[in-house]
Amino acid sequence: MLKIRNLHATIENKEILRGINLDINHGEVHAIMGPNGSGKSTLSAVLAGREIYKVTKGEVLFDGKNLFDLSPEERAREGLFLAFQYPVEIPGVSIVNFLKTALEEKRKHLGLEPMSPSEFLKMMREKKELVEFDSKLENRAVNAGFSGGEKKKNEILQMAFLDPKLAILDETDSGLDIDALRIVANGVNKLKNENNSFVVITHYQRLLDYIVPDFVHVVFNGRIVKSGDKNLALELEEKGYDWIKKEVDELNN
C-alpha cells in the first residue's frame, strides 16, 4: 500500500524529516508516536502534498504509484485521506454540499456517474449512523463554530464518505473528551477492513486503547528510531520519551 524510502523533507530550508523508512500493507494499523517537534505532523503533511514542505530526498510509492508525481487532489482521489489536526472552517459551505462535491470529484476520477440525489441521501444516512454524526450539524457550514470534538467527528464523517485506501489521522485525539474519543475511535474501527490501512499519529497511549495498532513506531529527530507492537506504546506511556532519546544518543556516540 505505502512504501516510504529514505524520505527527507525541509521547511524553509530546515530539515525536519531525515530519512523515514516505512512499509504499510493492506489491512494494517500503524501508530506513529514521538515527542513534539519530532516530525510526525510533517510526515502527514508531506504525504498529503502540502507545498510549504519540500521533499529533498527519497521516494514514496502509494499503491505502486510515485506519490510525488500526483497533485494533492489526485492523491486524495486515489484514496489518500488526511484527518486534519486542525480542521479548517469554510464559511457558507454546508457539510452536505462539501461532502457531495468531494464525493463527485472522486467518482469522476474513478469514471463513475454522478450519484442520484436519493442514492446520496441514503449514503448520507448510513454514514452518519456509522460514525454517530449529529444530523443537526449537516446543514451547518463546514467546521464554522464547531467545537473541537465536532470538528474531529466531521473529519471522520468525511473519511467514511470518501472510503480511503489509506487514512492518516493526525493527532485526531487532541482536544477530545473521552466520549468524543470513543465515537471517533469506533468510527475508525467500523471503517477498518482488510483492504484499507490507517496511520494514527498520536502523543498518547489513550487513543490506542480504542484503535489497537498492529505496529507502533517512534519518531525522533525526523527518523523512525524504534518500532514494535502495541506494547511499545504502553512502555512509552509508562516511561516517557526520555529513554528513547537516551538510546538514540548512545547509538550515536
Place this chain on the structure above:
Amino acid sequence: MDESKKIINQLQDKKYDAGFTTNIEQDIFPPGLNEDVIRKISEIKEEPEWFLEWRLKAFRFWQKQKMPNWAHLDFEPIDFQAISYYAAPKNTPKYNSLDEVDPELLDTYKRLGIPLEEQKILAGVAVDVVFDSTSVHTTFKKELEKLGIIFCSMSEAIKEHPELVKKYIGSVVPYSDNIISALNTAVFSDGSFVYIPKGVRSPVELSSYFRINAINTGQFERTLIIADEDSYVSYLEGCTAPQRDENQFHAAVVEIVALKNAEVKYSTVQNWYPGNKEGKGGIYNFVVKRGMCKGDYSKIFWTQVETGSAITWKYPSTLLMGDNSISEFYSVAVTNNMQQADTGSKMIHFGKNTRSRIVSKGISIGKSQNSYRGLVDIKKTAENSRNYTQCDSLLIGDKCGAHTFPYINVDNQTATVEHEATTTKIAEDQIFYCQQRGLDEEKAVALIVNGFAREVMAKLPMEFAAEAKKLLEITLEGSVG
C-alpha cells in the same frame, strides 16, 4: 504557494464569455449633447410637451453640475460631448410573434442563453427586452393586462398612461438629485414601466434584459415601478454586453414606489464587459436606484449580483417613509483585474418602527478595488426604527483592495443601529483542505466564494439564482493548464 499564485493568475486571465457583437443596422445620433439633441429624442419618442419641458429643465440643471469626486474610483473625466445619446434599431416595428423578429437579434439572445420562447414558457417570465434604446418585444403583456398589470416600455407608458407617469416619475429620484439623475432625465431613450394595481399579486416574475450594443452609445434607461396598495411584484433585471474597445458610459435611473402594504422585490444580475486585463474598454456603470416605501407596512427588497463593468458606482437605496415599512439590501459584488466598484446602499428612515437590513459581500481579485459605501440615516421622526448592516470582504491574491465606508446618522434616540464588518483572505490552508478532499484549486476557490456569497444568493428568485451562481463561477474560471 506557487500553485496558489498560478491559480490567482488564471483567475485574472478569465475571458469575457459574452463578448460578441450583432450587426444590425442602427439609427445613431452624432456625438454631442445640447438642447436640440434632447428635442430630437423627445420628438422621435412622440412625447407630450410637458415631458420635453421636464427633460429640458433637467438638462439645464445638468449643465451646472460637475462629477463629484468622493467615490473611491480612479478614472479619466468623461467627455460627455464625445458620446452619442441615441441609437435605435432601424425601422422598429412592433412584432406580434417571434417569427417577425430579426433572426440575428434572436441569435444574440440565444448565445447569451436567453432563448425567449423557452424562457417565457418554462420560467414563466414575461420579458421586456431593451435592445440598445428601443423596446422590440414585450411578452405576456396580454395576460398581465387581464389583471390590470401594466408592464411596458417607458415610451409607451408616457403615451398610454401619462397620468401615472406624471404622478410618479421623478418623485423618488428628482432630476436635481445628482448629475447622473439630471443627465438620465434629459436624455433617457427608454426603459421599463410597471404598475401593479391595488390588491394584485403579479403571478410571474417580471423581467427585463438590457444589452448595450452600439459603439460609443450611452445607454440611459429609465425604469419606474409602482406597486399600489396591497400589491406584490418581483422584478428581475439582467445585463450582459458585447466586447468593445471604447469605454461605454451607462447612466440609468430606477425608481420604485411602494404604497400601503405593497411589496416589491428588485433583483439584478449585472455582467457588463469589465474591460481587458489592463482595464481597457470596460463599461462605466453609474446608476441611481432608489425606492420609496411610501405607505405604511410597505416593503422593498433589493438583491444584486454584480460581476461586470470597469467602474461600478451605485447605491440602491430606500426611503422608508411609511410607518412599519421594511427594506433590505443584499449584494454580491465581484471585481477582477482593474475593475473598480464603489457600491453599497442607503437606508433613510422617516417612519416609525421602520426596519432595514444591509448585507454586502465584496469579492476582490487581481488588482481590483472594491469599496462598500453605505448610509444609514435615522431621522427625528423614526421612532423605534432599526438597522442592521453587515459588510464582508473577501480578498483573493495580494494586489487587490477592499474598503468600507459606512456613514451612520441617528437623530432619534429610540433607534437601534448595528454595523458589522469583516475582511478575510482565502487562506492557503482552506484551499489545501479542499484539495485534500479531491477538489482542484479552481473548484476550491469557487466553492469558498460561493459559500461566502451564499446568504445573498439565497435571496435571489429561483430562476435567477442558477444564472447568478453560473455567472459567479464563470467570473472565477481560469483556463486550466
